[in-house]
Amino acid sequence: MARIGYARVSTIDQDLDIQYTRLKAEGCEIVRSEKISGASREGRGELATVIEFLRPGDELVVSRLDRLGRDTRDVLNIIYECEQRGAFVTVLDPHVTTRGEMGHLVLTVLGMVAQMERRFIKERQREGIERAKSAGQYKGGKVRIDHEKIRELSDSGIGVTIIAREIGCSRMQVYRVLNARTA
Known part of the structure; x- marks a missing residue:
């Protein structure tokens, strides 16, 4: 066990x-x-x-x-x-x-309770974004992963799993970045 x-x-x-x-x-x-x-x-x-x-x-x-x-x-x-x-x-x-x-x-x-807490977090986040937008201060969310580096690594023939490990993100995030390029 x-x-x-x-x-x-x-x-x-x-x-x-x-x-x-x-x-x-x-x-x-x-x-x-x-x-x-x-x-x-x-x-x-x-x-x-x-x-x-x-x-x-x-x-x-x-x-x-x-x-x-x-x-x-x-x-x-x-x-x-x-x-x-x-x-x-x-x-x-x-x-x-x-x-x-x-x-x-x-x-x-x-x-x-965890689900309810997530809803509260999302609601507070939405309210904060609306306030920032109305004050002209909203610039969008912070980019957390380097999209360009993901594309460069992919273009050089490196696989998704290795890219995810190198960047420090999930494979799903790598796929999203790569699919956004083709869309």
Whole structure:
């Protein structure tokens, strides 16, 4: 039985160190991580790898439930998939596990809270953008990845996986940049 950690942050300029250190301190032999939004499961290859790797009796450990996702349905589906493999899910903060029935109830409620929090964040962001636009101060979002470098690497024959690793983004983001060029 293995304890496998999963760490996630939403953007490439955020740091995974705190989550990684905490998961290792909790006895996770393996910790997989990625820098991608938790709004959906799309493009979250590390999470898919972790779930596929789980064996009966294993435990998927995350520091907080919103690291698994910000959509209640996605979170519940992830938990269900883990359980179909005979594995458990444990959230460290607050400490909740699917080893008991009460854990399922608590994780469902926490999943709903994470989804609601995401909606609040989006609403505050939208309000802030509208205020900035009306004040003539909005210049658009910050470019987080170097689109030109992605195109250069692709043009030189380097594959998407290596480009993603080099740039520090997901393969899906590389595909989006490359597909935007042809559109």
